[in-house]
Amino acid sequence: MAATQDEPTNSRRAELLRIAAGLFAEKGFKNTTVRDIADASGIQSGSLYHHFDSKESMVDEILSSFQEELFGSYDEILTSTDDARAKLERAVRVSFEAIDRHRHEVAIFQNEADYLGGFDRFAYLAERNAQSRAVWITLLDDGVRSGVLRSDLDIELTYRFIRDTVWVAVRWYRPGGSLTHSHVADQYLTILLDGIAHA
Amino acid sequence: MAATQDEPTNSRRAELLRIAAGLFAEKGFKNTTVRDIADASGIQSGSLYHHFDSKESMVDEILSSFQEELFGSYDEILTSTDDARAKLERAVRVSFEAIDRHRHEVAIFQNEADYLGGFDRFAYLAERNAQSRAVWITLLDDGVRSGVLRSDLDIELTYRFIRDTVWVAVRWYRPGGSLTHSHVADQYLTILLDGIAHA
DNA sequence: GTCTATAGCCTGATAGAC
DNA sequence: GTCTATCAGGCTATAGAC
Numbered sequence: 001m002a003a004t005q006d007e008p009t010n011s012r013r014a015e016l017l018r019i020a021a022g023l024f025a026e027k028g029f030k031n032t033t034v035r036d037i038a039d040a041s042g043i044q045s046g047s048l049y050h051h052f053d054s055k056e057s058m059v060d061e062i063l064s065s066f067q068e069e070l071f072g073s074y075d076e077i078l079t080s081t082d083d084a085r086a087k088l089e090r091a092v093r094v095s096f097e098a099i100d101r102h103r104h105e106v107a108i109f110q111n112e113a114d115y116l117g118g119f120d121r122f123a124y125l126a127e128r129n130a131q132s133r134a135v136w137i138t139l140l141d142d143g144v145r146s147g148v149l150r151s152d153l154d155i156e157l158t159y160r161f162i163r164d165t166v167w168v169a170v171r172w173y174r175p176g177g178s179l180t181h182s183h184v185a186d187q188y189l190t191i192l193l194d195g196i197a198h199a
Numbered sequence: 200m201a202a203t204q205d206e207p208t209n210s211r212r213a214e215l216l217r218i219a220a221g222l223f224a225e226k227g228f229k230n231t232t233v234r235d236i237a238d239a240s241g242i243q244s245g246s247l248y249h250h251f252d253s254k255e256s257m258v259d260e261i262l263s264s265f266q267e268e269l270f271g272s273y274d275e276i277l278t279s280t281d282d283a284r285a286k287l288e289r290a291v292r293v294s295f296e297a298i299d300r301h302r303h304e305v306a307i308f309q310n311e312a313d314y315l316g317g318f319d320r321f322a323y324l325a326e327r328n329a330q331s332r333a334v335w336i337t338l339l340d341d342g343v344r345s346g347v348l349r350s351d352l353d354i355e356l357t358y359r360f361i362r363d364t365v366w367v368a369v370r371w372y373r374p375g376g377s378l379t380h381s382h383v384a385d386q387y388l389t390i391l392l393d394g395i396a397h398a
Numbered sequence: 399g400t401c402t403a404t405a406g407c408c409t410g411a412t413a414g415a416c
Numbered sequence: 417g418t419c420t421a422t423c424a425g426g427c428t429a430t431a432g433a434c
Contacts, residue, residue, distance in 0.1 A: 012399085028229065043400065046401070046429085049428090049429065051399090148397060151397075153386075153390075153395060154386050157378075157383065158390065161386075165364040165367075168367050187356045191352075191360060194394040195393040196342075197392040198348055199349070232410080245418080245420075253410075254410070254411095
């Protein structure tokens with residue numbers, strides 16, 4: 001996992017990571033060259049290595065700091081005193097919010113986790129995946145137990161459907177467009193909880 | 200779009216495409232080298248060029264022939280005399296069946312369509328995307344009009360949720376595993392139509 | 399902190415022998 | 417139809433000047 005630095009001379013570094021994240025999200029990690037990143041930053045490729053060890057270090061820092069923030073939000077929900085349905089709704093809303101605020105990071109994780117996960121350095125991605133599964137399964141189990149959710153659900157499949165549908169929205173959601181993240185979350189929760197069939 | 204050849208001396212070509220499709224699906228198109236494909240086929244990389252013009256031609260042939268088959272199935276559903284709900288269910292089932300029978304092709308389309316779509320040669324991918332949207336929007340509109348589906352749905356968002364959730368299953372579905380494609384389709388249709396909340 | 403220059407490797411594709 | 421050998425270009429990363 002990447003080291004988190006303090007803030008003094010940090011702004012240039014952060015700016016470069018922001019630019020790299022946009023390119024990684026748009027074109028893919030392997031498909032983005034250090035020259036692409038340098039061009040977009042207005043410097044030469046060699047100069048990037050004054051700031052970062054390697055291209056891998058860049059994506060590592062992008063992903064690990066994002067994950068830290070996201071799982072902080074999940075933990076807050078799990079330890080709250082809300083009922084099962086409210087927790088589930090909050091988890092969905094927090095996820096769409098993350099897409100709104102960190103779409104590059106989400107896209108990179110969605111597209112590259114499988115590939116990067118093959119390297120020792122990125123083993124934490126698989127751990128985060130397991131942690132995320134644990135969060136959703138807990139929420140769903142609580143929902144069924146408390147009678148908020150139908151008891152005939154295949155919990156594992158339901159988890160996969162929710163996870164996939166929520167995160168894959170990063171492919172088309174654009175912050176600042178005509179759709180707000182909360183409208184998308186509203187519509188999604190309506191469909192998820194009550195279905196699309198006429199009652 | 201790639202030329203479709205007749206069947207006489209075709210089996211070696213088809214075998215090589217099958218191997219390439221597996222690698223493209225697993226590691227990504229850009230990330231799979233012609234040497235990878237050659238190694239997996241037990242030949243040298245130079246020999247591949249006796250069968251194919253380029254790596255691009257290989258993925259072109261893989262994708263275009265798959266799309267042809269898939270859209271044939273959609274057309275059958277659209278022109279059938281089923282009612283709106285049955286058509287929607289059939290479209291979902293046909294899609295999960297496609298994941299079962301052609302998961303490499305589906306995975307490649309899901310992962311690479313954005314990147315490949317940038318080349319003239321792959322412009323048909325965007326057309327197929329628009330065609331697919333037209334199919335689903337038609338089915339949903341018919342559903343609302345005939346009273347089978349709720350009238351307060353945001354049709355465009357509903358379409359995206361269905362499309363995404365169905366196709367993204369290719370990331371975890373494995374043919375021959377403990378889950379059958381029809382079980383997955385059943386569970387998915389239950390959630391989609393009636394929701395996960397206790398009635 | 400950025401530049402120029404380049405090492406060392408991997409890539410897609412070609413040419414000609416068998 | 418497959419092999420060997422190779423070209424030309426692109427890649428990450430490094431070294432040293434400024």
